[in-house]
Amino acid sequence: MTNQDVPAGLAEAGAELWQRVVGEYELAPDELALLLQACRTVDELETMQAALAEGPLLVKGSTGQPRPSGLLAEVRAHRLALVKLLEQLALPEDGEEAGKTPNQLRASKAAQTRWALQRARHGAA
Numbered sequence: 001m002t003n004q005d006v007p008a009g010l011a012e013a014g015a016e017l018w019q020r021v022v023g024e025y026e027l028a029p030d031e032l033a034l035l036l037q038a039c040r041t042v043d044e045l046e047t048m049q050a051a052l053a054e055g056p057l058l059v060k061g062s063t064g065q066p067r068p069s070g071l072l073a074e075v076r077a078h079r080l081a082l083v084k085l086l087e088q089l090a091l092p093e094d095g096e097e098a099g100k101t102p103n104q105l106r107a108s109k110a111a112q113t114r115w116a117l118q119r120a121r122h123g124a125a
Contacts, residue, residue, distance in 0.1 A: 007036055
């Protein structure tokens with residue numbers, strides 16, 4: 001399998017994400033593994049959202065009370081997992097040569113805040 005080949009088992013949404021990313025970026029093996037997990041997560045989200053669209057949002061609880069479908073929590077968890085996977089992948093933004101990891105983004109923001117405070121203290125804008 002080359003980087004361009006869509007891995008077996010991916011559905012339409014996951015395969016589309018795979019093709020878009022590998023078509024634009026050259027990824028290392030560890031990044032390809034992260035991308036594969038992100039693509040599977042996208043496929044799982046699509047399946048769960050389709051099930052939610054066809055079924056009730058409220059179901060009966062153990063004592064007959066209405067409660068949210070368990071799929072709502074799973075969709076929310078999968079969305080958070082997808083965000084984390086894509087952050088770890090650290091694809092570059094437009095105009096960047098390399099993307100920044102979540103730790104690098106936090107460090108950059110902290111440095112910018114420190115410099116802004118420093119400039120404010122010394123009257124420079």
